Amino acid sequence: MTQHADLVACHELTQAKAKYCRTLDTKDWNGLAALMVDDVEFGMSDGESEPHMTIGRDETLALLQSLVSGARTAHQVHAPEIDLNEDEAQVIWAVQDRAVFDDGTSVTGYGHYTERWVHQGDAWRLASLLLTHLITDVH
Template identity: 75%
Template sequence: MTGHEELIAYYELTQAKAAYCRTLDTRDWNALAVLMTPDIEFGMSDGASEPVITVGRDKTLALLQSLVAGAKTAHQVHTPEIDLDADEARVIWAVQDRAVYDNGISVTGYGHYTQRWIRQADEWKLASSRLTHLITDVHQATT
């Protein structure tokens, strides 16, 4: 892979991850599904326990929908560490995510996504994702 091809892949991966965050936060489940492989592996943990893992696009979407139900969310990713190998990329993204639920509880998480992306038909697809929260702040709004 030439330096020029690597730069293009870096750009494409950051665009794909930005679309992931936007479609998750706007609940555009069809567009989010397009970004995933059919056999995606998805996991979450608090950094101390074993991650909860789902396998498959439908199960992953159902899990994500349940996690954000009744909430407004904002997912922000920063400073990717990208390791390219032809049509596969391993990426670690620093992440801050926030969910504000209708019941007044808000949760802010800080940590990392560890992901594997594969290029299929000139598009990057998410094949594996592990979200690890290193810090989680939970607050209850007072009235």
């Protein structure tokens, strides 16, 4: 890739991740699904135990829906570390996510998304995601 193409790819990846956070927080499941490859791998970990993994877009969406059901959420990412290799990118994002449930319980997590994105057609699609919470506050 040229330096210009790398900059364009980095911009497109940050836009795709911003859309991921927005569609998850607004529960736009069709918009979220459109960002994923069919056989997306999704996992969550506390940084110490083996991550719980799902494989496939439908399974991943079902898991995400179950996790945020009855909650208002806000996912914020920043400080991306982007490693481009042609039509594939490895990205690590710092993340802070918050869920406030109907019963008043709130959970705030701090950690990292470790992801693999692939360029398909004219867009970047999420191929794998591992969310690792290093700190979790429950109130």
